[in-house]
Amino acid sequence: MTGNRPTVLCVDDEQRSLETLERTLDDDFEVLCATSAYDALELLEREQVSAVVCDQRMPGMNGVELLSQVRQRWPNIARLILSGYTDSEDIIRGLNEAGIYQYITKPWHPDHLILALKNSCRLAELETENESLSTEIRLTAAQAETRIQEKKAKLKQQFALSEIVRSSESPLNKACSQVQRIAPYDVSVLITGPSGTGKELFARALHYNSLRAEQPFIVENCGAMPDDLLASELFGHRKGAFTGAMGDHAGLFEQANGGTLFLDEIGDISSSFQVMLLRVLQEKEVRRVGDDKRRRVDVRVIAATNRDLEAEVAAGRFREDLYFRLAELTLxxxxxxxxxxxxxxxxxxxxxxxxxxxxxxxxKFSEEALEALSAYHWPGNVRELQNEVRRMLVLADSPVLGAELMSPRLLRVLPDNNEPEPLLEALLSRQQGWSEGCTLKDKTEMLEKQLLRETMIRHRWNKSRAAEELGLSRVGLRAKLDRYGLEPKA
Structure with a gap:
């Protein structure tokens, strides 16, 4: 195709007929001419053509035979045939075999021929666009499927038990071993432990090591959520069920169908909602808010809480039957x-x-920093440790992170103190007594040692600045450091 005009190849063994075709079409098309089917095929090898219009009766290879080859080799080229024999069996057969768009009887009218060629070229163009779009859609769908599979494989790898960060002697090894044993079995699991210990991480490990790994993993935090909102989130709602329900909404149970639903902070749900949840777990059916229809769901439920649910059951705050539904196995x-x-x-x-x-x-961390990190009791657990490391990195001006970058509360714990609570906070709040037989002199020295250590770390062991803050001379400070054996660590 040259410019905006389609290119038409005219094929006829009679030179006069070709000249007539060329004059007729020249205003609307770029015209190429061939006096035989063989010349036409050679020309098609070199040129980009939108349509072929040819005579039926030609020596060697007739029009139908030529257009049949064109269809096989260049299927997007429009094909028209000129013939004075409308009842010819070759023409009728060619409509199917050669995929001829239209045959035009002789003598043909110029306007009729031009209109037929324009329509055929446009049809061929649309077919090409459609084929291109179809190919693009297929490729996009294949690429999307590939990305989905890659993401699933990445998630399975990410939440493999081997990826859970721990030492070779970690107490977590027991929990990991339990996950490996129970993950393949379709039972409800209750994960307990303080906040920040990684309950969601283990829930994901259970899912991605189970037979449901290819299906959805959905998370919902049930803590401090009103019953009506929680019901809408978990069970869904029907259009118009309440103000703001602008359309039908599938709840998380339906969205997790075939997969796993992780219910965090399950110990915080109200007594009335416990009844609703128990019914769903028993019947394996959900009913959307405002709807009468019940929908079957196949969902594995993993719940988590930082509360002692057995104590909650004993106190009458948590239903015993729901507890046993959720805690077929406990982690x-x-x-x-x-x-x-x-x-x-x-x-x-x-x-x-x-x-x-x-x-x-x-x-890396300095030895002193690792010692201080290990001495602290971490009430916020892993989440608090992660936040502290991020804080230290942001404040650092060296590739080696020292203890002076740490939050003050972490420095108030003596490395050799076996008690889990910080010494200064315990003293000030009077929440912890001294060990039996500990004299006033012992207590004073322990406090002085801790104050010296914290101050030296904060000042990066600069004795002048530390002595100024403590109101000591450099000589007096050095004497106290020697007395308590305090010195910087790498």
């Missing part, structure tokens, strides 16, 4: 203070991840 996660052996490993892992996310180079 208990230890707090970070119970797995201190994991703290250095976790800290290094969070440092590496945060360094990549922030595009800020960091190599």
């Amino acid at each position: 208990t996660l230890p707090s970070l203070s119970q797995r201190k052996v994991d703290i250095p490993v976790l800290a290094e892992h969070f440092l590496k991840c945060s360094s990549e996310n922030f595009s800020k180079p960091a190599e």
Whole structure:
């Protein structure tokens, strides 16, 4: 095709007929001419053509035979035939075999021929566009499916038990072993443990190591959510069921059909909602808010709580039958203070991840920093440790992160103190007594040692600045550091 005009190839063994065709079509088309079917095929090898119009009766190869080959080799080219024999069997057969768009009887009218060619070229153009779009859609669908499969494979790898960060002697090994044993079996699991211990991480590990791994994993936090809103989220609602319900909404049970639904903070749901949830778990059916129709669902439920649900059951605040529905198997996660052996490993892992996310180079923690991290009791568990590492990295001006970057509360714990609570906070709040036989002199020295250590770390062991803050001379400060054996660590 040249410019905006389609190119038409005219084929006829009579030169006069070709000249007539060329004069007729020249105003609307770019015209190429061939005096035989063989010349036409050679020309089609070189030129881009929108349509072929040819005479039926030609020596060697007739029009139908030529257009049959054109259809096989260039299916997007429109094909028209000129013939004075409308009842010819070759013409009738050619309509099917050669896919002829139209045959035009001789003598043909110029306007009729031009209109037929324009329509055929436009049809061929639309067919090409349609084929291109269909191919694009197929490719897009295939690419989307490939991306979905890659994402699923990545998620399965990401939440593989081997990817759970821990040391070789970690107390978490027991929980990981339990997950490996129970994941393949379609039972409800209740995960318990303090906030920030990774309950959702283990719920995902259960899902992606189960037979439902290819299906959805849906999360809902049930804490402090009103019953009506929670019912709408979990069970769905019908259009007009309440103000703002502008359309039908499938709840999370329906969205998780075939997969896993993780209900976090399950211990916070009200007594009335416990009844609604129990019915769904028993009957495996959900009824959308404002709807009478019940829908079957096939969902594995994993619940989590930081409460002691057995104590809640005993106190009458949680239904016993719902508890046993949720806790066919129970998985208990230890707090970070119970797995201190994991703290250095976790800290290094969070440092590496945060360094990549922030595009800020960091190599390691100083020995003093790791010692202080390991000594702290981490009431916020893994989440608090992650936040502390991120904070240290943001404040750091060196690839090695020192203890002076840490929050003050972390520095108030003596490395050799076996008690889980910070010494200064315990003293000030009087929540913890001194050990039996501890004299006033012992208590004073312990407090002085801790104050010295915290101050030195904050000032990066600069004795002049530390002595000024403490109101001591450099000589007096040095004497106290020597007395308590305090010195910087790498």
